[in-house]
Amino acid sequence: MCLFSYDDDPDPDEQALAGLLLYVPVRPEGAGSVLRLFRTPLGERTAVGFTRRDLMIATLGPGQQAMVLAEPALRALTVPLGVGRLVVDPVLSARAVTAESVDVPVRAL
Template sequence: MDEGPRIFAVPVHTLPGRQLGTVRTGRTPQGQRVGIAFTRPDLLASAMGAEQPWVKLCESALRSMLRPLGIDRIQVDPLLVAPAVSIPSTVPVPYRGAPALVGAKRC
């Protein structure tokens, strides 16, 4: 029996006043950029909060959106998606990193 396409709940960034959004990406603790996806919307809400916008995407569509960014890895069901922890320095630097992922499993 053939399985259908793998469908994910994928967090997105939205722009105020626009219906256009972009998929969210993150970084592993080692610094590798990854796509973020969840097998169920409740797992997304647990990791990112109930207010996080998301869309349903099949795996192939998500991969095609990540490919131009040079991202070939998808973290599935991370337990926590949070801003990267930075070490304080004497000169404040604005945050420019992607969210960090904790406890994620790889597709």
């Protein structure tokens, strides 16, 4: 323990932001929620976070649930899972596969 205090030392009672706050997509699982992981176009697993809820809804739909996490906390959760990439505010996503999109007739060559 240090007995001396300096002017540039942070006050322990002051709360500082722990990094960028992100809306992180989750899915309900049992009594809680589970972090959703995604894949890049090249197949690499990635965590995704959005700086605004409306951006998340525009990309993933209105039914998407989320939790707010600081960027370092999100990285701390995903690194042990082997996920080192974090994409913030992705703008492109593929539409979900539905029965209508699968029933496209194919011509024989």
